[in-house]
Amino acid sequence: MSVNSHSFVSEYTTNSTMDDPRRSPVVPKPDSAGRAEVFRALEASLGSTFSSQPIIPNPNPLIIVISGPSGVGKDAVIKRLREVREDLHFVVTATSRAKRQGEVDGKDYFFMSKDEFLSMIEKNELLEYALVYGDYKGIPKQQIREYMAKGCDIVLRVDIQGASTLKRILRNNAVFVFLVAESEEALVKRLIDRKTESPEALLMRVASAKEELKHLKEFDYVVVNKEGELESSVRLLESIIDAEKARVHQRRPVI
Incomplete structure (x- = not known):
């Protein structure tokens, strides 16, 4: 079925005039x-004014969770994304472990005592946390709230286990x-080239990476x-x- 737009406009104008x-x-x-x-003539003909307000509101701030096996280059991708993309906040994780040489509080981690960390857990001030090799690591909620209120998108770099936890929460x-x-x-060759692990540790890391690849279908997007x-890779992201x-x-994330 086809409609003659000129006839429709003429009929609309005629009927409007008759009414x-x-x-x-x-x-x-x-x-x-x-x-x-x-x-002005269009407004008069339609009997209403044209609004200058945006047709749709500004998009909501996003929470972007980036994860993947060891050796895929998460740190390099996130470092470059930080350089080329504005209005992104890269969440700084809180930890109860001691500060290492060269690390900066508030930049690398928020360093705190175990008692301080346990207090945050008790007050429900962490979005997600875990006990890793005897020390706690977690994501402070207040940090996310503050930057989302400024209109920033939030980037979380987490391991596969952390991503699964965040998926259940968010x-x-x-x-x-x-x-x-x-x-x-290619993944195994990258892990070998890092030359940071003993043969035993390398074997465990490769085995873990193979298992972590099985979680791909739990994610929204994949970036090779x-x-x-x-x-x-950064352009795709x-x-x-x-x-x-x-x-x-x-x-609509609510933290």
Whole structure:
């Protein structure tokens, strides 16, 4: 079925005039009248003014959870993303372990005593926490609230276990991105090239990475960080953020 738009407009104009003879819905041709005149005539013909308010509100701040196995380059991707993307806040984790040489409180971690950390747990001030090798690590809620109130998107870099916990807590109100190497072979070679573990520790890390790859389907997006193609990976991550900002039904994280 087809509709003649000119006939529809003519019929609409005729009916509108018949309904209210006092109305004069004559709209001048745009090529023979000024824009302001045409604009006012359109408002008069439709019987309403055109709003200058945005058609849709500004997008909600996002919580972006980035995870993946060891060796996929999470730190490199996040470092570059920090350099090229504005209005992102990269959450600083709280920990009860001692500060190491060269680390800066408030930048690398928020360092605190175990008693202080346990107090935060008791007061429900942590979004997620875990006991790792005898020390606590966790994500302070207040930090996230403060930066979301400023309109910043929040980036959380967590391990696979942390991502699973956050998925249970935040459900579909956060964006979960899984970072991977181009293949298992490439992943293992990267872990070998780091030369930071003993053979036993390397074996355990590779075995853990193989298991962690099985969690891919729990995430919303996957970014393949190929060797030597860091910029491409970061651009894809930026595209994911932009796409999320353009969603009709926005995610609404509440912390």
